Amino acid sequence: MGSVIVPIDPSSTPIFQLQGVYHCFGEFTALADVSLTIAAGERVALIGPSGAGKSTLLSLLNGSLRATAGKVAILGHALADLPPKQRRRIQRHLGTVYQQHHLVMNLAVIHNVNAGQLGRWSLGKAAVSLVWPQGVATAARALGQVGLADHLYGRTDRLSGGQQQRVALARVLVQDPLVILADEPVSSLDPARSQDIMELLCQLTLSQGKTLVVSLHDVDLALRYGTRIVGLRQGQLLFDAPPDQVTPALIQRLYALSPDA
Numbered sequence: 232m233g234s235v236i237v238p239i240d241p242s243s244t245p246i247f248q249l250q251g252v253y254h255c256f257g258e259f260t261a262l263a264d265v266s267l268t269i270a271a272g273e274r275v276a277l278i279g280p281s282g283a284g285k286s287t288l289l290s291l292l293n294g295s296l297r298a299t300a301g302k303v304a305i306l307g308h309a310l311a312d313l314p315p316k317q318r319r320r321i322q323r324h325l326g327t328v329y330q331q332h333h334l335v336m337n338l339a340v341i342h343n344v345n346a347g348q349l350g351r352w353s354l355g356k357a358a359v360s361l362v363w364p365q366g367v368a369t370a371a372r373a374l375g376q377v378g379l380a381d382h383l384y385g386r387t388d389r390l391s392g393g394q395q396q397r398v399a400l401a402r403v404l405v406q407d408p409l410v411i412l413a414d415e416p417v418s419s420l421d422p423a424r425s426q427d428i429m430e431l432l433c434q435l436t437l438s439q440g441k442t443l444v445v446s447l448h449d450v451d452l453a454l455r456y457g458t459r460i461v462g463l464r465q466g467q468l469l470f471d472a473p474p475d476q477v478t479p480a481l482i483q484r485l486y487a488l489s490p491d492a
């Protein structure tokens with residue numbers, strides 16, 4: 232059978248479209264009846280208490296988890312219904328940054344940055360690159376964008392936590408995705424460095440027209456950098472609003488300790 236062409240046109244198709252989505256881990260329902268549409272260029276901040284389902288939602292958006300029920304369309308395609316090759320093609324447009332950077336610490340920075348290119352490289356090229364780094368110009372450009380131009384060949388474990396988070400961002404930049412999904416990218420950083428990384432994420436999405444979905448524990452950062460704030464509580468959407476409509480009362484309800492607040 233010939234390969235199926237997967238057209239992607241983010242200008243006319245929502246980046247994400249979720250309808251009545253549930254995700255269960257065994258008997259436990261982590262997300263219940265979530266409906267959400269995210270358009271190109273939005274900066275969506277996911278907030279909510281620990282265990283609310285933010286990481287689960289991000290994993291559904293990058294296709295690493297499947298919905299138990301409901302519909303998830305990513306760039307206009309139901310990922311779960313596509314054959315693996317077509318699924319990977321869509322997933323190449325989705326770059327994920329994790330709190331625990333997922334870097335190989337004893338390797339030079341360039342190798343970690345180049346990991347963002349692996350989806351495009353052959354196995355042979357990837358293997359050669361571990362000895363003779365390939366894609367040097369691209370990696371150097373990305374490191375320049377995150378302010379680490381001088382660290383191309385430095386060891387990753389000699390960098391500070393904030394610099395390592397920047398390397399993780401550079402890795403996503405060389406991937407050049409349409410969407411950056413960031414799961415608590417600043418929770419291990421001090422306030423100044425957190426702001427710095429958020430500023431960078433914002434700048435990169437603005438200057439390159441990318442879409443950002445980021446989960447944050449810091450409500451002030453979410454309100455400052457999000458164009459849209461999604462509040463999740465006990466697996467359900469409590470609100471979905473622009474930052475100027477997110478009132479202190481809503482925030483109080485979102486984080487209330489009583490289960491039926």
Ligand SMILES: Nc1ncnc2c1ncn2[C@@H]1O[C@H](COP(=O)(O)OP(=O)(O)OP(=O)(O)O)[C@@H](O)[C@H]1O
Nearest residue numbers: 256259260261279280281282283284285286287288
């Ligand atoms: N692999 C898993 N197996 C079983 N339960 C899970 C699994 N992953 C997450 N959960 C549960 O699903 C719920 C939602 O978890 P999730 O990690 O999405 O929350 P979160 O809002 O990202 O929390 P946090 O802010 O603490 O990171 C939690 O109750 C969690 O214990």
